[in-house]
Amino acid sequence: MLKEFQLLEQMRSDDPLKAAEAYIAAGLKVVVIHGVDEDSKCTCRKPKCKAFKHPVSEFFSHGAHSATTDMKLVRRAFRKVPNGNLAITLDDLTVIDIDGPEGRQLIADQRFPRTIKVRTPRGSHSHYLGGLSGKTFKLPQADVLTGADRYVLVPPSLGAGGKRYRWATMGPQEAAPLPAGIEQLRRRSPATARAAHTKIFEGARNDTLFKIACSLRRHVDQDMLQSILQEVNRTACETPVPDSEVAALVASAGRYDTESADLFGPPTIRESLPLEFLWYPYIPRHAVTLLAGDPGKGKSLLVAQLIARVTSGRRLPLSGKRASGRRVLLLSAEDNWARVSLPRLEKAGFDIDNLHIMQKFRSLTDERIEAMAAFMREWRPDLVVIDTLSAYMGGARDMHRQNEVGEFLGRLTELAEETGAAILGLAHLNKQSGGMPLYRVVGSIGFMATIRSALFMGNDPDDPERLALAHGKANGSEKGPTILFERVGGGKNEVPILRAVDTSPATDADVCRVERGPVGRPSAERDAAIALVQEMLSDKPVAWETIQAAAEARAIASKSTMNLVRADLAREGKIVQVGRGKAAKWISGDDSRE
Structure with a gap:
């Protein structure tokens, strides 16, 4: 659990590797994200890609779930995508993302405590320590982001307009605790407002949620789909189903009516990943x-x-x-x-x-x-x-x-x-x-x-x-x-x-050798092994290897038989171990001495 988030000077560096080291040192997990090249196109080089901000899939194939604290992996990702950006996951963090005057005024009216802030190309990110149970939600010109399945860009990432993300130099240098009033903003979310007029009644919940999941699954990743469905479930269902059932519906939708293009094709990960x-x-x-x-x-x-x-x-x-x-x-x-x-x-x-x-x-x-x-x-x-x-x-x-x-x-x-x-x-x-x-x-x-x-x-x-x-x-x-x-x-x-x-x-x-007790009359091999052990042991400690070598030299018994004989004689008190480990030796027990 993240107990604090303090800004370190290295987090302000223009070198993403130095910044990544600082974020990891602060207890955060990082993801390397595709950035913008000189032609204002996504560094993934896919002709139709307009997303930017998506992970470098060769190293972070599961998005936020692939986040790492391994700097070797981070360096490899930046060697692959030199113009890539840096993101952190929001495990035990909540970020208010403001990207317009309406959102700025809405948040200002709440009088939340001041906290560490990132200046973004379109507004700001305010980081608070602590997570919300109700997941991410949207507000007019603002988003409230939280959860280990979410990430946000951090300095020194570069935006589409060529402007860098920067930590604010004035103000607090440590994340403030999550204000209780943030959860109350959820009712102002457009999704919540629409849900107030559209209720899903018991008996139609699973079918309706499943249809919504199927209609969206080709347009968003599974993490986003689950967040959307949880929000619909919470706000639109008259009696919400458990989160585990929502997760099962998302998984079922992912397996439903899969097209061949989803199953077959060239590998999406083209560079090997290290074993961990x-x-x-x-x-x-x-x-x-x-x-x-x-x-x-x-x-x-x-x-x-x-x-x-x-x-x-x-x-x-x-x-x-x-x-x-x-x-x-x-x-x-x-x-x-x-x-x-x-x-x-x-x-x-x-x-x-x-x-x-x-x-x-x-x-x-x-x-x-x-x-x-x-x-x-x-x-x-x-x-x-x-x-x-x-x-x-x-x-x-x-x-x-x-x-x-x-x-x-x-x-x-x-x-x-x-x-x-x-x-x-x-x-x-x-x-x-x-x-x-x-x-x-x-x-x-x-x-x-x-x-x-x-x-x-x-x-x-x-x-x-x-x-x-x-x-x-x-x-x-x-x-x-x-x-x-x-x-x-x-x-x-x-x-x-x-x-x-x-x-x-x-x-x-x-x-894992199976030890079996003798059945019926003991074998001649076992009798000979017992006789050899009693012959060689006295008050003077003897290494078991010496006895084993003698048994092999005289062709008396196999190693496994000798080990079984030793275990039985020790259990009966007829031989006694002296010392432990490689220094262990054996002497005759009291009841076998003459």
Whole structure:
């Protein structure tokens, strides 16, 4: 949340790159916008373009939703369009855009507090700290703009007449809080006045709003269409429908009767974009990551650690870096919020002001996905956790059918790409003893085919008392090393947490190995392995690698059998571990000494 907006001297620079650095330093997100060339034409060079002010689509394909704090991306955009302009998104900001004497007088009559102001080619922009719940609206010769789905040009942008946007030199140097009286101006909006004479009654609301959306969808982008429809819903419907339903109608209109020209054609983005990560290389942005493991192997504890570190801005496990963002949206079908999730997060040290949750468990039907999409566009979470994916698919979809899984995850991927979020979906593994963990995820293979990164939680194969996070799939980066965790605390009145202690060369197959107890009479291989361990261990600590090497040299047992024997003997107290991590060694337990 933006807590203040102070003018910095660098924001007055004629160099858009220096100005962009200052806006980003102030906590704002920026968009590079097409400007005006020497011939007074849009720098996009499209013959019929008269819009100007539209984003450089190669880098900001989703408009305000593609806004960035990455200066590398901003520099690339300005190299592509040297005469481009600069805009900021209005997340937690409201701007009054005055472009005529009638609007100037209307706003002057309100006696709003003075605030920072931009001199524009046609008037001025007054910036206030805080957002409106009712979205953008128009006034005579003035607009009131707000919301994360909106952007405004800022200095040193150049207008169509060759005049630059400039910050006012006189007056306040910090944005004033949003005046309460701004919302009262909404009733003076021409749209509101027309709606007072045209009412949409219950029973005709959805059909009428859908027809309006279909008639406008080819002329405005989806963000503008949703704002228009929300305004019509609020002012014209006798009983307004929920905002989530408006979002679903907009999405339906976008899919309705699509012409071939909307589906096929040359690519609109012609320059590659950099891969972005919330946690490199484990969790990419703009994509879905899967976290899978057997029950009780620490997936939820790991999620609590991630949420705590992201929301509080602390360093990620065994990393000197912090997550690129601090907002988290949590959907949890398996854990009670007050009794389970909240205590875990509190123990892990999260910042509750940066967390939103799904208040009640509801499966993600098409309509609810659209409602979640509208929320994500508005609040812009950096991490979205869905625990578990199969639960939120709901009963109407079959998790064992690849086409249904693919469609569900495909829509989540679209959301991640559109908003820049990292979506982390949790899943369970089946009990099959063979095969790679990628193929043991419960449900269709479509779960693994659609995601970009796959993480697996299980036991440290060298120490059954520790947990391990292995990187099983990585599209677009190298795999990260397996991270080892200790479970700290826990008990009747204490919540356990995970503490990262080391890395390991263990693979996802090692971490997710299915351990089975012996059935019937123990095998000769197992007997020989037990005898070797008891022979080599005494009061003097011995590294397990030494025992393993002896087993291989004598062809006594495989590495997996030796690891199972070690786990069983340790559980029974017949051998004892001394030390931790790479320095760990083993001695004979009391009940096996003679």
